[in-house]
Amino acid sequence: MTDLAKVQKKKRKINVAGYLFILPAMLFFCLYILYPIFFIVKNSLLKWATLSNMEFVGLENFIKVFQDSTFWVTMKNSILWIVVTVPVQAILGFFLAYAIEERIKSKKADGKAFSRTFYRTLFFIPVVTSVTVVAIMFSKIFQPYQGIIGHYLNSWFGMSPTINVLGNSKAALWGIMLANIWEWTGWSMIMYIGGISQISEDVKEAARIDGANTWQEIIYIYIPALGSVHKSLLMLGIIGSLQTYALIGVMTGGGPNHATEMPGTYIFMKGFTESQMGYACAMALKNLMGLVCDPVAGLVEVPCVKRNVGGAVNALAAADMALAGIISQIPVDQVIDAMGEVGIKMDVSLRETSLGGVAVSPRGIEIAEKLGM
Numbered sequence: 436m437t438d439l440a441k442v443q444k445k446k447r448k449i450n451v452a453g454y455l456f457i458l459p460a461m462l463f464f465c466l467y468i469l470y471p472i473f474f475i476v477k478n479s480l481l482k483w484a485t486l487s488n489m490e491f492v493g494l495e496n497f498i499k500v501f502q503d504s505t506f507w508v509t510m511k512n513s514i515l516w517i518v519v520t521v522p523v524q525a526i527l528g529f530f531l532a533y534a535i536e537e538r539i540k541s542k543k544a545d546g547k548a549f550s551r552t553f554y555r556t557l558f559f560i561p562v563v564t565s566v567t568v569v570a571i572m573f574s575k576i577f578q579p580y581q582g583i584i585g586h587y588l589n590s591w592f593g594m595s596p597t598i599n600v601l602g603n604s605k606a607a608l609w610g611i612m613l614a615n616i617w618e619w620t621g622w623s624m625i626m627y628i629g630g631i632s633q634i635s636e637d638v639k640e641a642a643r644i645d646g647a648n649t650w651q652e653i654i655y656i657y658i659p660a661l662g663s664v665h666k667s668l669l670m671l672g673i674i675g676s677l678q679t680y681a682l683i684g685v686m687t688g689g690g691p692n693h694a695t696e697m698p699g700t701y702i703f704m705k706g707f708t709e710s711q712m713g714y715a716c717a718m719a720l721k722n723l724m725g726l727v728c729d730p731v732a733g734l735v736e737v738p739c740v741k742r743n744v745g746g747a748v749n750a751l752a753a754a755d756m757a758l759a760g761i762i763s764q765i766p767v768d769q770v771i772d773a774m775g776e777v778g779i780k781m782d783v784s785l786r787e788t789s790l791g792g793v794a795v796s797p798r799g800i801e802i803a804e805k806l807g808m
Contacts (some may be wrong), residue, residue, distance in 0.1 A: 439626035460617055481743045505693050509701045512608060513676055516697070521672035522617050523663065528623025533657065535624075536631045555628065559621040566618070573614040577601050601687050604694035611695055613685055615679070623668055630664040631657065671683075732803035 443482040456473045456602050535554045576583045585598050600610040643650050657712040658665075678697030683689060689700040696704075721762065724771065765773075784791030789808075793799050 473569075476713045483692055495590050505696055505701060509698050511695045512695065512697055515608070516612060516676045516679065517673055519728075520612050520615050520676065521669060522625045524620045524672065525668050527616070527620045527623075528668075529657075529661075530622040531620070532627035532631055533653065536628055557627070558624050561618045562621040562625075564618070566681040570682050571611070573617075574601065576684050577610050602691055604691050607687055607691060608695045609682055614686070615682060616653075617680055618682075619675070626664050626668055627661060630661040634660050663800055707806050730787060731794050731799040732806045732808040734806075737802070738793055 478489075479496055480491060480493055482490045482495070490545075491564055530556075537552060539551065571789050575581070577585075578598045579597045579602075580583055582600075584600060599608045638656060638660075639652065642656055647655070679697050680703065683695050683697055683700050684703070687695045689696040689704065730739055778786075782791065784795075787797075789803070
């Protein structure tokens with residue numbers, strides 16, 4: 436065997452070892468990237484509410500999505516989110532990084548030097564703060580009466596402190612975007628700090644010698660030199676915007692009236708929340724049965740407990756209407772008399788005898804038989 440052949444054989448062995456080294460990464464990629472993509476594509480062609488009830492429908496789901504007005508709201512909100520939050524975070528992050536790296540480091544206050552590490556940490560704290568905590572904090576800030584926003588709008592501009600930012604379909608998304616900007620500007624700052632540290636001091640010194648002022652340095656040196664950082668932040672910002680869920684989920688849940696719906700909340704609503712519509716409809720219909728008292732097996736657990744919850748919600752809604760100035764045209768004593776008359780006219784099977792209503796439904800009878808009632 437020639438020396439060349441031996442070298443080539445040795446190289447082939449090294450290549451095999453290299454493939455073995457990347458094998459775990461490839462397995463991870465296939466398991467957590469390729470398989471989920473395949474799973475999503477496959478199931479997008481099915482109509483299903485549970486894993487045991489699937490039906491192939493082809494492109495029907497895609498047609499429904501494109502016909503759903505809420506889907507287009509999420510697209511509009513996503514574009515607005517990207518156009519607003521990504522540039523604002525980048526601009527604020529750049530100027531924070533520039534100030535910390537090039538300006539603050541040599542200044543003093545009260546005889547003590549400001550540390551760049553202190554400022555980096557201070558502005559990066561929101562990034563490592565739980566999204567849920569940020570959402571709750573800004574929900575409190577925007578809260579009517581007690582919120583800081585309402586307080587200052589009232590103090591400075593004479594506006595009503597009852598202003599409800601998150602309850603206003605035109606203002607809610609802007610309030611959430613403000614929270615997002617506050618949380619993620621520190622990430623842009625750190626990225627720009629890393630980029631600024633790579634700019635040669637000789638280049639900056641040469642510009643100063645040539646008489647360049649601060650803005651000329653920023654425009655002709657810093658911004659061009661940080662091109663890779665700009666691109667990275669743009670890509671990460673777009674990805675992050677399309678993945679936004681927790682912040683909106685906690686602050687508005689996609690409301691009011693889908694005004695803050697994003698792809699993440701929309702997908703969750705369609706995939707998880709609406710799959711429970713059958714149960715919700717059943718409970719709602721039972722609550723609408725008015726004066727009917729039809730305990731299954733003679734016990735109050737079904738459906739009376741949930742009907743009581745419906746009654747409590749109804750009472751709160753009625754209280755809100757009364758406080759808002761809505762007047763009942765029928766006096767309360769006449770309503771009570773009318774209710775008594777309706778109760779007298781009701782069949783005995785609907786008067787807590789378990790002889791009518793849901794108590795004699797197939798499932799109600801089955802429950803009663805199991806309990807020996």
